Amino acid sequence: MTNLQVGGVPEHFNYPWYLTLKNKEYTKENINLRWRDYPGGTGEMCKALRSGEVDIAVVLTEGIIKDIAAGNPSKIVQTYVKSPLIWGIHVAENSRFKEIKDLKNATIAISRFGSGSHLMAIVNAFNQGWNIDDLKFKVVGNLQGGIDALKNGEADYFMWEHFTTKPLVDAGIFRRIDDCPTPWPCFVIAVRNEVLEHNYDAVKKVLDIINNTTSTFKNIKNIDITLANRYEQQLTDVQKWLQLTTWNDGKPITKNLITRIQNKMLRFNVIKEKKKATDFIKNMYL
Template sequence: MSETLRIGFVPEHFSTPLHFAQKHYALSASLLPYPSGTGHMVQALQAGEIDVGVGLTEGWIAALGKAQTTSTDVGFKVVGTYVETPLCWAISTGAKRRIDGVGGLKGKKMGVSRVGSGSYVMGFVLADQQGWLDPTSSSAPFEVVPLNTFANLRLAVNDSTADFFMWEHFTSKRYYDNGSIKRIGEIYTPWSSWKIVAKNILLSSSSSDPNSSKLTPELEELLESINKGVRHFEANQEEAVKYISTELDYSEDDAREWLKTVRFSQDVRGVDKGVVEKTVEVLTKAGVLEGAVDAKSMIGLNRSEAVKWI
């Protein structure tokens, strides 16, 4: 373990409180960007490249659940809730493609960043909602085309390498506005959208004291710094808009509109067991997870336990 913790994050508008935590509150960690998303951070955690990840709920739960079904240790657990609101996934195709709605996507080529990423998982949630999953068939509802980055996905739907892809609405919107890609639908996550995970080494061993923290002091300090970043974000919305519209790939108008839709956790420490169970339920129904999966074992800190040491 390095002296300075390493946090993997997606360099999008949702990362603004992390930036503020580092800029204003001496966040005791290095921020390492992973523009290709949660699936890449799963690999980075397992490779020892990062210690903590801030990513999409469905990506973390899918990785943890698949590890259980193969009796492997993925090496991390969910320790925090970063964003309380669901995520709006926009469904996009090429600007001149003759695909005008979700109904015609069955059997098409779905571009994803990585297998197991949020863009992959939500495709199967969409297929479940549309009634395209046949439990008696071995055929998948889509051909999956891994393309790593958002830029590659945009190119792929225009050159027909892929027929459609799914990405967060406001991150996609600039490219609708400039005519690069076309929006054909949307789908919301049935769960709060962003969670924080940490490597198992940052979880304290069990103690005879039932009120003792389950996190190491360095992880507790890190999460409290993120809390301060969130509070700064909420109290300084104009600073947030300026950062998002000058340092990230968003217009000022889109940054302001996004602020109306998002609600960060007042205390990022801990995760609700019910949210994890709901995610497991939906991912199992969608065919992303198979077999019995224990939601409780995915959690490094329950919110009910976090209250004890606020």
């Protein structure tokens, strides 16, 4: 039995992993796969990959590219969700900020440096024509930290996935000023190099299983109701999210895509230099 640890955010994007684990699909292939939630997001998972705490991570594309460029000994093996992630730009309900232009010199709550909430704040600032060097950040750890920081005035705005935070908007905890979609496919699957070296076949089987499930995920009977109940979302919001979300069908991530993403990240000043696309990816579908 091959033991593997996989990590991801406890959000609706990763419900296909729950289904495959519930159905013991990995066990049938002699793989003991264990899931671990990372509410702190991609920055927390990059750290876990580096330490060996997890073997496989479902991470935000921009975060893992930045971290591999900085020395994370892992490779991206495929895209997981190929549609963009929609980041809501949130302030406290009673905040004096009304429009996105009002946030120019405001303090940004981020889960940690190198996380999606950090990198997308930079992307948003670039889109607005602001000086990225002037951005002020407050590290808050996770979504709850963002709620607390906006509530007590330690930070002014917080970017997190639109649909995950929609219940907080509905409850009057957050007020969403705008959205900022990622200019690239949002989630990828990354694997530690050591695991690829020693358990390549097992990783390949894991990918085959999850891709088989995501390929028919939207066709599962009453999946919208299941997701709405599990993640405490409005049914109409889940239905809209399902329409907007496209999982990868098992095609490998291309060198061209990595190069294009690096070009954008370089322009956004998220990375300082481009590296070879082959430094980031491992093609499991030769």
